[in-house]
Amino acid sequence: MNPLYANMPTTIFEHMSALSRETGAINLGQGFPDSNGPEDVIAAAARALSEASNQYPPMPGLASLRQAVADHYRHHHAVDLDWQQEVVVTSGATEALAAAILALVTPGDEVVLIQPMYDAYLPLVLRAGGVPRFVTLQPPEWRITREALEAAFTPKTRLVLLNNPINPSATVVPADDLALLAQFVTAADAVVVSDEVWEHVVFDGRAHQSILGVPGLRDRAVKIGSGGKIFAMTGWKVGWTCAAPAITRVIAKAHQFLTFTTPPNLQAGIAYGLSKEDSYFAAMRADFARSRDRLTDGLTAAGWSVLPSAGTYFLSVDLIASGVHLDDVTFCERLVREFGVAAIPISAFYTEDAVRHVARLCFAKTDATLDAAIPRLALAR
Ligand code: PMP
Ligand code: GLN
Structure with missing residues (x-):
């Protein structure tokens, strides 16, 4: 067997989604919208x-x-x-x-x-x-x-x-x-x-x-x-x-x-x-931007320090600036198990010199999902 794969953990996305399914958490970890596509x-x-x-x-x-x-x-x-x-x-x-x-x-x-x-x-x-x-x-x-x-x-x-x-x-x-x-x-x-x-x-x-x-x-x-x-x-x-x-x-x-x-x-x-019209792509961007703002506003009101999102389905919270003194992996494990929200630790995207105080959240979700997640995230600070 090739040790590269034999010794490799399951991806952080699958790990967090599986934990989320197991615990019944709201999944803001793996990046996927909860709509079905056009x-x-x-x-x-x-x-x-x-x-x-x-x-x-x-x-x-x-x-x-x-x-x-x-x-x-x-x-x-x-x-x-x-x-x-x-x-x-x-x-x-x-x-x-x-x-x-x-x-x-x-x-x-x-x-x-x-x-x-x-x-x-x-x-x-x-x-x-x-x-x-x-x-x-x-x-x-x-x-x-x-x-x-x-x-x-x-x-x-x-x-x-x-x-x-x-x-x-x-x-x-x-x-x-x-x-x-x-x-x-x-x-x-x-x-x-x-x-x-x-x-x-x-x-x-x-x-x-x-x-x-x-x-x-x-x-x-x-x-x-x-x-x-x-x-x-x-x-x-x-x-x-x-x-x-x-x-x-x-x-x-x-x-x-x-x-x-x-x-x-x-x-x-x-x-x-x-070949869809420009207006389709503009509306899609506007929709995601609105969700980004909804989650950003909710988190900010709860005292979280939110790093700005210029694109993608994601925004991040800065744990240190938010007064949370846990590393990102410990925080994300606790968040999903104790507070019922899945997120992704940023350190998973590094091999050396990892940033360990940032957690990523997916905002490509319905308003109802975001509104259910915000009070849980507020408690986790
Ligand atoms: N590259 C990046 C940066 C991604 O974020 C993703 C999935 N979100 C992919 C590649 C994988 O894309 P696909 O599902 O088309 O394989
Ligand atoms: N790209 C998605 C993300 O960043 C996950 C893709 C996957 O699960 N492999 O969340």
Whole structure:
């Protein structure tokens, strides 16, 4: 057995969701909305299930979805993609990450990881034989600094893994930080994989900047997207990679022996959804922003110190600033068992130099769920 997996704990998301089910807690841990997703997108997938082919779709994805991805990004992010040569559909962003990392990392290559980082990144890099080098972001600003990049990059750096907007810090990477990163990536002749699954969930008038539009990175970047995230249907594992043809060809080779393809009806549903009007995406953002404000206001009124959320389904509380002198793991275990709310300790997103005084809460919930959670969280301070 491979010790990497044999010695690995179950993910913090599954652990907290299982605890939440066991204890009957309100689950503000794992990030998923408690709505079911847009009905017309579901209907489009249902139509495809009964009216279109249920046999293997093309390995790189349905033409209609690859075209829709290219059209969507041309419209929303001013990025031009050749849908035939630059888009591969995967089974969720998770498979896109696996395919990109397997395709781009040769054993011994150094990979720069930016902490806090989504929990799938490090195990995939290690399995590919990559050697991790960490850049650590600190609350409340979570900025990428020149000093941290200088310390992490070496002549062996081949890949950088970026997440923007960042889960769990709920920040949008500033344009200056992207430009700084671009200087290092270019100088190292490296490639950057940018996990942009939260691209549409940004608030207060912010615009998402895709890595493919950062000067100097068009041909040395892989952008990853997720239909499940864009349409708040996290169980739909439909993702994709977008990258220059030379990179895409190699990612497709890795993808063909991971999953080969993704259920065609779900691909058809997402293809339909990506052409929705701007007003749909604006309304979705406004809805999530309203939930964010509801939870922020309730927590603030209860004396919690809330770190601002610029995007994603998440906000965080600063335990020290809130007068709670427990580490994040102890606090989250107590919160779920004694107060009936599941949250995620931020330290789970670090491998070294972990921040241990911040807990993440998911606000992508109905008002009733948030209103039930707030008094419980008030008691937990
Ligand atoms: N990357 C990040 C940063 C995420 O937050 C998530 C899930 N929330 C994923 C990847 C996984 O996306 P998918 O469900 O499409 O595999
Ligand atoms: N991305 C989700 C989160 O951050 C969880 C996904 C998962 O459970 N693997 O909560």
